[in-house]
Amino acid sequence: MRQLVLLALVGLGAQLVDGALGMAYGVTSTTLLLAIGTNPAAASATVHLAEIGTTLVSGLAHWRFGNVDWKVVAKIGIPGAVGAFAGATFLSGLSTETAAPVMSIILLSLGLYILVRFTSFGLPKHNLGKPLRKRFLAPLGLVAGFVDSTGGGGWGPVGTPAILASGRLEPRKTIGSIDTSEFLVAVAASIGFFVGLGSEGIDAGWVFALLIGGVIAAPIAAWLVRHVPPRVLGSAVGGIIILTNTRTLLRSDWIDASDGVRNIFYIVIFLVWAAALAYSIRAYLAERREERAATSDKETEPEGVA
Incomplete structure (x- = not known):
C-alpha cells in the first residue's frame, strides 16, 4: 500500500511538472520506476497506460483554459502516434540487460537537453504568430x-523545446498542444507494448496509482502554466533526470563503477545542478525587473509633444 501511495505522489508531481512545462511526466515516472528495478519495457508500458488517462484529462483542462491549438495537435499528434507504435514494438524486442542502459542513455540525453536548453536560453518569443508548417511538425512528431x-x-x-525554439507559438499554447496531442501517442504506444509484450510485467495497481496522481494534478497544472516560471522548472527537472539516470548507468553492467567514482560524479552533478538553478532564478528575476521597468517607463511617458 505504501508503494502505491508513493507512486501516486510520483504521478501527481510528474503531472504537475508536465502540465506546467509541457514535458517530463514520462521521463520522470519511467526514471523512478527503473530506479526501483522495473523491467524497462514494462516501465515504459506502465507509464504509457497511465498517460492515456492523464493526457486526456490534461488535454481537456488545457482546452478549457484556452491553451490548445488544434491544428498543431493534428499535425504533430498523428505522426507521433506512428512513431510511438514503432518505438514500443522495438523496445519490446530488446533484452532487459540491453534495454536498461539504452533507456538510461536516452533519458540522460533528454535530461541534459532540458537542463541546458532552459537554463541557457529560457523561452524564445521571436516569430510569434507565424504558422507552424506540417513539413516541420510531422517529422518532429515521428521522432518524438x-x-x-x-x-x-x-x-x-523533444516536441516542446523544438516548437518553443521556433518562436511561432506562445508558450502556454505550445505546452497545451503538446500535452493534448500526447493522448494519441500514449494510446499508440500502449497498443505497441501489448503487441510486443502482452501484459507481461505490467502491474495494474501501479498504472492506477500513477493515473490517480496524474488526474488530480492535471487541471492544477493547466492553471499553473500561466504562473510558474518554466525556465526555473526546466532546470530543476533536468537536474533530477540527469542525476537519476547517471546513477543507473554507473551501476549497470556496462560500467559498474566503484563507490568512489560514483560519488565524484554525484558531487559534480549536484554542483552543476545548483549552479544552473541559481542562474535560472537570477535570469528569471532579471527578466521580471526589466518587464516592470518597461511597463513603468510606458506609464510615465508624456501623452504627446506640442
Whole structure:
C-alpha cells in the first residue's frame, strides 16, 4: 500500500511538472520506476497506460483554459502516434540487460537537453504568430513519438523545446498542444507494448496509482502554466533526470563503477545542478525587473509633444 501511495505522489508531481512545462511526466515516472528495478519495457508500458488517462484529462483542462491549438495537435499528434507504435514494438524486442542502459542513455540525453536548453536560453518569443508548417511538425512528431516509447518519455522534451525554439507559438499554447496531442501517442504506444509484450510485467495497481496522481494534478497544472516560471522548472527537472539516470548507468553492467567514482560524479552533478538553478532564478528575476521597468517607463511617458 505504501508503494502505491508513493507512486501516486510520483504521478501527481510528474503531472504537475508536465502540465506546467509541457514535458517530463514520462521521463520522470519511467526514471523512478527503473530506479526501483522495473523491467524497462514494462516501465515504459506502465507509464504509457497511465498517460492515456492523464493526457486526456490534461488535454481537456488545457482546452478549457484556452491553451490548445488544434491544428498543431493534428499535425504533430498523428505522426507521433506512428512513431510511438514503432518505438514500443522495438523496445519490446530488446533484452532487459540491453534495454536498461539504452533507456538510461536516452533519458540522460533528454535530461541534459532540458537542463541546458532552459537554463541557457529560457523561452524564445521571436516569430510569434507565424504558422507552424506540417513539413516541420510531422517529422518532429515521428521522432518524438519513437523516442517517447523507447525512452519511456520524450514526447514533451523533444516536441516542446523544438516548437518553443521556433518562436511561432506562445508558450502556454505550445505546452497545451503538446500535452493534448500526447493522448494519441500514449494510446499508440500502449497498443505497441501489448503487441510486443502482452501484459507481461505490467502491474495494474501501479498504472492506477500513477493515473490517480496524474488526474488530480492535471487541471492544477493547466492553471499553473500561466504562473510558474518554466525556465526555473526546466532546470530543476533536468537536474533530477540527469542525476537519476547517471546513477543507473554507473551501476549497470556496462560500467559498474566503484563507490568512489560514483560519488565524484554525484558531487559534480549536484554542483552543476545548483549552479544552473541559481542562474535560472537570477535570469528569471532579471527578466521580471526589466518587464516592470518597461511597463513603468510606458506609464510615465508624456501623452504627446506640442
